[in-house]
Amino acid sequence: MTNRYAIVIERGESGCSAFVPDLPGCIAAATTEAELRELIREAIEFHLEGMALNGESVPQPSTEFEYIDAQLPAA
Numbered sequence: 001m002t003n004r005y006a007i008v009i010e011r012g013e014s015g016c017s018a019f020v021p022d023l024p025g026c027i028a029a030a031t032t033e034a035e036l037r038e039l040i041r042e043a044i045e046f047h048l049e050g051m052a053l054n055g056e057s058v059p060q061p062s063t064e065f066e067y068i069d070a071q072l073p074a075a
Helices: 033-053
Strands: 008-011 016-019 027-030
Touching: 008 033, 016 033, 027 033
Parallel strands: none
Antiparallel strands: 008 016, 016 027
């Protein structure tokens, strides 16, 4: 079975990181976004496997996201 979890990607000066709002504590960091996407996918699978092994119920994805346009103040 496959679930689709939302991730939040944050970019920094030396790389990027991601977290999964529906899975607290599930994070990854990398120097490139391509590497990050692979690592966060692996982290999600590892996190879910650990939950199942501990007898915890696996949460269904519930986070929704969208972008909102906002006017910037005049300089």
